Structure formats: structure tokens, C-alpha cells
Amino acid sequence: MKLLTFLSFYFLIVSQLCAQHLVPLWEEDKIPNYTATDDKEYIAPNRDFNFTMNIQKPEMEIMLPSKRSSNGKAVLILPGGGYAGVSYDWEGTEVGQWLNSNGIAAFVLKYRMPQAASVKTSYKAPIQDAQRAMRYIRAHAEEFNIDKDKIGVMGFSAGGHLASTLATHQEAYYTSNDKVDEEAFQPNFLMLLYPVISMQKGVTHEGSKNKLLGKSPDKKLVDQFSNELQVNDKTPTTFIVHSGDDGAVPVENSIRFYQALVKHKVMADMHLYPEGGHGYGMGIANKNAPKWKGLAELWLSELK
Template sequence: MIPPVFNPKEILALWDYEIPNSQTSDEVELIENKDIIRISKVQIPTLEVYLPAKRSNTGKAVLICPGGGYSALAYDWEGTDVAKWFNTKGIAAFVLKYRLPDSRSVTISHEAPLQDAQRAMRLVRNHAKQWGVDPAQVGIIGFSAGGHLAATLGTQFDSKTSFKEDAIDSLSARPDFMVLVYPVITMKNNYTHLGSRNKLLGEAPSEALIQKFSNEMHVTRHTPPTFLVHSGDDKAVPVENSLQFYQALKSHHINAEMHVYPYGGHGYGLAIGRGRLQTWVDRLADWLEHL
């Protein structure tokens, strides 16, 4: 049997059967295209494929989790634009349109984003040969709340599923590296982004849920190498999120690199035209090359 040919920018549904942890609703997915493309009320989670030219392909790949406070996805700003940048470095990129916890089509709100991230990582590995990807060099990048999702996958990749699995679900969901850009890390009151926490866990979460999704608490020796970017003047997601995660990584002897810029605020994406802030991608390219 000849394997299917996948073209750049193909969009695949994550689930080829009934979407787990879902229920019927009258909700409709919303796409707004103003200064950036924002997607909310995601109904069918997908993976958008961006492949580099074969001549420049390094075999590395990255799963991209756009941010948006767990209420929307900054789909081009922190998704497809980033995928195109990775392609210029010979890295395959896959933009994840994950379900959001405030959707009425989701049954258990806090489980859906991680379920989609686990499935997406397994889907990339399942199609690694066709896409020219080394299954041992598949990482993840996330921005803001997408950084929380990326860090959750990186620290809780082996979380048990609550649905009937198929062959793909036997593959590892562990990222081989993580890139976290102004990420939400903790759900604790001291430094969390309350908007993201309220959407993911509800306005009165139990202490058990807060602990489970405070990712600085779940770093182990199996946590992948991590690259962190944050700004000291971030008023939305305090830099302490990255600082605490970096400290946890170092205490477990994980390869970690962190860049804290004195300015930039929050939500700058590739930071094009933002002075030396835009060089964070150059630092990332160096890190990836020598990883």
C-alpha cells in the first residue's frame, strides 16, 4: 500500500472517530479576523501542517499551541506565523487548534486541552515517516495560556486517558523539547493569570485542581529540555511564572535556558519591529541547533 502524500498546510482532524469528552450542543465555532485571527468555541480540534522544503529539512518538528487565555486562540499571531518561521529553519511545524474549556460542547472542561495536545503529539509521531520527521525530535511551543498547555503536556504527558484508546494512543505524548513564551505556569493565587485559571478550572477550583495544573509542581527528571522567554514588565502573566519553572527545572538537572527581557509586556508573538526583543527567535534557533 502506498502511503498517503501530505501537502504543506493540510489540516487534519485530531480524532477520526467520536471526539472524547464532548457532548452535543448548539454552539458554533467563531473565527474573527481583525488585527489577528482569533478562534473561539472550537468544535473540531485540528492540526495544521507546515512542512519545510525537503532540501532544508532537519528532521525536527514542533507542535504549536497558540495562546488566548483559554477563551480563544491567537491563531496566526502565535500559530501559523510561528509555523512559517520554523519552516525557514528546516523544522516541520504543526499548529494545534485545541478545544477551549469554556465551550458548551466540552463535558469536563479542564481535561479537553490536554487531551487534544496528547493526541496531536501522537498524531505527529504516527505520521513521522510521511512528513519527514524524526519521531525522537518532536517538541512543543506554547504562548501564554498555550504555554500553560505546553508545560502541562511536558510535565504530565503520561496522564491517563478517560476514553477508549486506539493504536495512535499507544505512542508517546512526551515532547522531546519545550519552548515556553510568556507562559502561564502556576494556578496558585500568588502569580497565576486569573483569567486563564477561571476558564480552565472554574472560579472556585478545588485545591487538588490548583495543585494538578500548577506545572512548577510536576517537574521531574523526565521533563524535557526547556527554553523560556518572558518580559520583566509583563503585567498580565508575571515573570515569576517562568522563574519558578526554571528553578524547578534546574533543581531536577534539566537542560534549561531562560531569556528575560526588560520590556515587551505580554503577547508580542514573534516581536517583529520590537527592537532586540525580536531577537528571541535567534536565541531559540541557536538553542535548537545545539540541543
């Protein structure tokens, strides 16, 4: 009996390890828009969550529910951090655990920071990594027990900007070089939590804009990455949450994006709250934070 108990525990641990692991998106010599440097990734000190900075090589954490629980859906998670770093557990792995509990496969992306010394062209690096991540997930869909046509993207704050870029920009930002890149990178659905959307003055989050585009970008680049201007009838169905008292990213970002979706007859579900501030993650550490999980679970369950 003791042996049986031990073996059951052993195989449980092994199955969990197999279902959650980090993978590089590219081999080092194939990372686009990259030059090798001595810079190192590190976790910012004096934080009460894992804020990973100076990311040099993009990686993705794979978090899978059991096959018995899986419903075939998957979500690529893009944590926020103002394009200076990523809130890896707060807006990443904790979100993945919640998705797994609902039978949804989760993939947390550690994307490169635009101003990293290893990046050649700042604004290209994050979207290159996001496009590659989506292609990687689709290329391994059978292995992950998911449906290629049920893969969404979820972004928080600056990660919301990256998610909306992935969902609205039709061009590939790097040259294809292997079988993975034969897959489509457009998500099937989009989830945005207190997102940066616009790069327009007076609406954007200036810190994210400066990191992504530089301090004096030309108007063409500003418009290109103002994603409310990039919405069209191919933009996927979208779920949005934002708070009116957000002092970091104005709620107008979400409003403009929602208006663009409605204009192009894209199904959208937006929830605006009077309070909550910014950066509340799963909404459990801030008493005024929107309790959005139940709404999101219902929305996910009803996706066509």
C-alpha cells in the same frame, strides 16, 4: 519554454498545498469528553489577527518544509488566548513559517476551549487534544519526514501552560482507542514564550485559571495544574522567554518553572528581558519586544 515555466509554477503550488493542510484529530464520534451541540467556531471581530473562538472540534494544521530542507525536527505549536480562544496566525501559523524556514516541521493546534458547551469536563479538553496531537505527529512521522525522537512543543501564554502540562503530566487524559494512541505523547523538548505556568493565587493569570478550572476549584486541582509543582527528572530540556514588565502573566511563572527545572537537573535556557510586555509573538510588531528568534534558532540547532 512557457509550458515549462507554467509546469514549474504549477508543481510548486501543488507541493505547497500538500505541505500545509488541516486535519481533524479524531473522528467526530470518537472525540473524548465531548457532546455535540449547535455551537459554532468563529473568529473574534475587531482584531488585527485571527483570534479563533469557541472551538468545538480540535484540528491541526500541518506545515512542512521541503524534504531537501528538512532536518528531521518537528514542533507542535500551541497558540495562546487565555483559554478563551487561540491566536491562530499571530502565535501559530506565522511561527510555523519561521520554523519551516529553519528546516523544522510545524504543527499548529486548534485545541478546544475548556468552557465550550460541547466540553463535559473543562480542564481535560485542552490537554486531551495536545496529547492526541503529539501522538498523531509521531504516528505519521515517516510521512512527515521527521524523527520520532526529535519532536518538541512550543506554547505562548495560556498555550505555554498547555505546553508545560503536556511536558510535565505523565498520565493520559483520555482512553486510547486506535493505533495513533499507541504512540507516546511526551515531547522531546519544550519551548515557552511568556507562559502561564502556575495556577497559584498571586502568580497565575486569573482569566486562564478561571476558564480552565472554573472560578472555585479545589486545592488539589489547582496544585495539579500548577506545573512548576509537576516538574521531575523526566521533564524535557526547555527554552524560556519572558519580560519583567509583563502586565498579564507575571514573570514569576517562568522563574518558578526554571527553578523547578534546575532543582531536578533538567537542562534549561531562560531569557528574561526588562521590557516587552505580553503577547509579542515573533517580536516584530512591538519595538520593545525581545528579539528571541536568533537565540531560539541557536538553541534548536544545538539540541542533542
